[in-house]
Amino acid sequence: MKRTLAALFLTLLLCSCGAPREPESVQFFAMDTLMTITCTEEDLDAVHHAMREIARLDALLSRTREESAVSALNRGETVEDAELAALLTRAAKLCKATGGAFDVTVAPVVSAWGFTADEYRVPTQEEITALLTHVGAGGIGSDGEVTTLAEGVSVDLGGIGKGYASDCAARVFKEENVSGALAALGGNIYAHGTKSDGSPWRVAVRDPFDGSAYVGALSLTDAFAVTSGGYERYFESGGKTYHHIIDPATGYPAESGLASVTVVCGEGLLADALSTALYVMGEAKAIEFYRTFEEPFDMILVTQDGRVVLTEGAAALWDTSVAEHSYQYETINKL
Amino acid sequence: MKPSISCKFNRFDLLLSLFVVLAAAALALFFLSHAGGEAGEVSIRDGDNAPYSLTLDAPRRVQLADGHITLVIERGGVYVEYADCPTQDCVRTGKITRTGESIVCLPNRVVVTLEGAGEFDAVTG
Numbered sequence: 087m088k089r090t091l092a093a094l095f096l097t098l099l100l101c102s103c104g105a106p107r108e109p110e111s112v113q114f115f116a117m118d119t120l121m122t123i124t125c126t127e128e129d130l131d132a133v134h135h136a137m138r139e140i141a142r143l144d145a146l147l148s149r150t151r152e153e154s155a156v157s158a159l160n161r162g163e164t165v166e167d168a169e170l171a172a173l174l175t176r177a178a179k180l181c182k183a184t185g186g187a188f189d190v191t192v193a194p195v196v197s198a199w200g201f202t203a204d205e206y207r208v209p210t211q212e213e214i215t216a217l218l219t220h221v222g223a224g225g226i227g228s229d230g231e232v233t234t235l236a237e238g239v240s241v242d243l244g245g246i247g248k249g250y251a252s253d254c255a256a257r258v259f260k261e262e263n264v265s266g267a268l269a270a271l272g273g274n275i276y277a278h279g280t281k282s283d284g285s286p287w288r289v290a291v292r293d294p295f296d297g298s299a300y301v302g303a304l305s306l307t308d309a310f311a312v313t314s315g316g317y318e319r320y321f322e323s324g325g326k327t328y329h330h331i332i333d334p335a336t337g338y339p340a341e342s343g344l345a346s347v348t349v350v351c352g353e354g355l356l357a358d359a360l361s362t363a364l365y366v367m368g369e370a371k372a373i374e375f376y377r378t379f380e381e382p383f384d385m386i387l388v389t390q391d392g393r394v395v396l397t398e399g400a401a402a403l404w405d406t407s408v409a410e411h412s413y414q415y416e417t418i419n420k421l
Numbered sequence: 422m423k424p425s426i427s428c429k430f431n432r433f434d435l436l437l438s439l440f441v442v443l444a445a446a447a448l449a450l451f452f453l454s455h456a457g458g459e460a461g462e463v464s465i466r467d468g469d470n471a472p473y474s475l476t477l478d479a480p481r482r483v484q485l486a487d488g489h490i491t492l493v494i495e496r497g498g499v500y501v502e503y504a505d506c507p508t509q510d511c512v513r514t515g516k517i518t519r520t521g522e523s524i525v526c527l528p529n530r531v532v533v534t535l536e537g538a539g540e541f542d543a544v545t546g
């Protein structure tokens with residue numbers, strides 16, 4: 087009897103705090119990408135809730151789905167939706183803060199290059215010049231409820247949609263007391279809490295020059311991380327390579343000397359928008375922006391000449407031992 | 422926020438939308454994969470069936486999509502040996518060996534992903 091009790095006790099003990107159980111993984115397609123959320127079995131309901139939220143956002147923000155609110159806006163309709171209004175107000179604010187390096191109204195130019203429909207082409211300079219007259223956050227009119235776009239203006243929230251989706255996932259995880267989960271929304275990462283063994287989530291940053299290698303790995307807890315790089319999507323025409331990150335100032339793919347930019351911060355939308363903006367800005371302007379922008383964030387810049395520039399906060403989370411190629415690492419601080 | 426949006430969005434809409442974006446997702450998948458380490462098992466999504474996992478320690482052939490796809494499971498990885506889809510993208514993907522790598526067959530709605538004792542939990546970029 088004593089032995090049975092002891093065995094029973096041991097079993098209970100092993101069940102409650104024994105070996106960490108295999109994490110569950112929920113995969114789904116939304117916002118034109120594959121999304122994976124990793125969590126424990128107990129948190130599966132919360133993760134499914136987050137998934138439904140993301141599907142709802144996809145239906146609201148998609149530029150390619152005719153029935154979406156964004157499509158209605160782009161057709162010139164007035165849209166009454168507080169969430170969309172708030173999102174576009176935030177986007178306009180970040181456009182101003184980044185000196186136009188991040189701009190959701192660059193949409194018509196991106197489409198002219200064929201990046202919206204995957205039918206790539208090189209537009210003429212006249213075409214680009216004409217389209218650029220409709221680019222600028224001034225074309226977004228919103229009073230907090232109702233949004234309208236100026237004549238000829240259209241928006242694409244592809245540059246912040248997944249980041250915003252990760253914010254929504256974070257909100258659901260928090261509301262439903264999820265202990266630990268990792269949302270990978272097509273490269274937009276949100277690390278909630280820790281892994282079940284209490285250690286931080288390990289997120290590798292892809293090597294922009296070698297798709298099967300990494301420049302390093304981040305240890306993340308309650309943080310968002312997003313990487314932007316021209317290597318993610320590009321096409322070749324007439325012996326030249328054109329990538330998908332369009333500089334709103336020129337209408338051409340940004341040639342800033344950077345190969346990729348990773349942003350780590352406490353808001354998914356901000357990380358998403360800044361990774362694009364800093365890529366467009368280039369190293370010097372990005373460092374200047376890091377030192378002056380009022381909202382805290384950290385970044386990892388991989389330059390075309392093979393250097394990795396990290397802010398001090400990113401350096402503290404960084405592990406270079408996983409890098410397969412040799413890079414020169416530099417750390418910068420706020421001054 | 423208007424609750425009407427979520428009410429109108431039923432299960433069918435969700436499934437439909439998920440598969441509409443599958444085409445674009447295949448491209449994204451291509452860049453998303455390679456999460457690193459040696460894989461231990463393969464997770465299989467076959468149409469509307471619940472996803473399931475098989476270990477790589479037991480080599481075998483698996484029929485997916487009602488026999489439209491033959492997946493070969495080996496110790497080091499998996500590959501699509503036969504598929505009747507027009508694009509043959511899944512066959513051309515070849516053998517995947519690293520955790521996080523996937524093979525997608527859009528027409529047959531099959532996604533095969535390697536999992537296991539990977540070094541990383543996710544990859545960005």
Ligand SMILES: [Zn+2]
Binds near residue numbers: 528
């Ligand atoms: Zn196929």
